[in-house]
Amino acid sequence: MRTAVEDQQLDALFTALSDRTRRDIVARLSVGDATVKDLAEPYAMSMQAVSQHIRVLERSGLISQGRHRQTRPCRLEPAALEAALSWIEGSRRTWSDRIDRLETHLARVQERER
Amino acid sequence: MRTAVEDQQLDALFTALSDRTRRDIVARLSVGDATVKDLAEPYAMSMQAVSQHIRVLERSGLISQGRHRQTRPCRLEPAALEAALSWIEGSRRTWSDRIDRLETHLARVQERER
DNA sequence: CGCTTGATAAAGCAGATGCTTGAGTAAGCG
DNA sequence: CGCTTACTCAAGCATCTGCTTTATCAAGCG
Numbered sequence: 001m002r003t004a005v006e007d008q009q010l011d012a013l014f015t016a017l018s019d020r021t022r023r024d025i026v027a028r029l030s031v032g033d034a035t036v037k038d039l040a041e042p043y044a045m046s047m048q049a050v051s052q053h054i055r056v057l058e059r060s061g062l063i064s065q066g067r068h069r070q071t072r073p074c075r076l077e078p079a080a081l082e083a084a085l086s087w088i089e090g091s092r093r094t095w096s097d098r099i100d101r102l103e104t105h106l107a108r109v110q111e112r113e114r
Numbered sequence: 115m116r117t118a119v120e121d122q123q124l125d126a127l128f129t130a131l132s133d134r135t136r137r138d139i140v141a142r143l144s145v146g147d148a149t150v151k152d153l154a155e156p157y158a159m160s161m162q163a164v165s166q167h168i169r170v171l172e173r174s175g176l177i178s179q180g181r182h183r184q185t186r187p188c189r190l191e192p193a194a195l196e197a198a199l200s201w202i203e204g205s206r207r208t209w210s211d212r213i214d215r216l217e218t219h220l221a222r223v224q225e226r227e228r
Numbered sequence: 229c230g231c232t233t234g235a236t237a238a239a240g241c242a243g244a245t246g247c248t249t250g251a252g253t254a255a256g257c258g
Numbered sequence: 259c260g261c262t263t264a265c266t267c268a269a270g271c272a273t274c275t276g277c278t279t280t281a282t283c284a285a286g287c288g
Contacts, residue, residue, distance in 0.1 A: 037235080078206060081202055
């Protein structure tokens with residue numbers, strides 16, 4: 001069964017991943033934690049813009065933010081990544097099962113024809 | 115190295131998956147091909163709206179559309195799904211490598227302390 | 229205390245997105 | 259031939275997005 005909560009979670013997750021800058025940030029956080037300033041540094045855009053990207057990523061559950069002195073270090077939350085992964089794998093599994101059944105069916109037909 | 119083309123592909127892919135109706139359509143096509151009318155049937159929205167969702171999915175490479183009499187049967191293209199999957203797995207791999215290194219490091223420290 | 233640093237909040241704006249309705253078009257059916 | 263079916267195209271519209279700029283705030287530094 002599918003719940004509205006799960007749907008909204010997946011909406012937020014895939015929306016978060018649909019932007020190049022945000023995928024970039026996720027990739028960089030997979031290497032190690034970083035502050036907002038660190039994350040903003042490579043881009044032409046303002047730190048405020050990056051801060052808003054971080055907000056989107058946080059709402060999706062992909063990252064979390066802590067506090068250390070004046071900085072807000074960001075950390076990847078790999079559990080959210082797993083949720084996206086398992087939705088995709090769900091569709092893939094159904095599809096390959098269907099192919100398997102099709103192949104089995106074709107094999108049987110060919111068997112009968114011999 | 116990352117190319118602009120790959121980035122745009124991933125943009126289109128994750129944008130396509132960020133909508134509940136479109137994920138629904140992908141899930142239904144993983145079970146078997148369907149026409150636009152078939153796909154539109156369960157929803158309150160117009161067939162035109164569903165047709166536009168299909169356009170988004172097609173541009174992302176997730177599905178393709180053929181022609182048979184008056185109908186335009188839609189088919190899942192699992193290769194696109196793989197592209198999304200492998201991006202996510204890339205980040206996951208980096209992250210777990212990092213955890214492995216951290217654990218190795220901690221083990222060495224503890225070794226030395228004994 | 230004032231000044232800088234790292235960050236968020238809020239308002240504004242151009243452009244994208246998700247629908248709608250109305251008008252076509254191409255294929256099959258009488 | 260007209261009528262229906264399955265669908266696309268196009269315009270319009272409300273809402274969402276991705277930025278910007280200005281303002282604010284809390285922590286540390288002299």
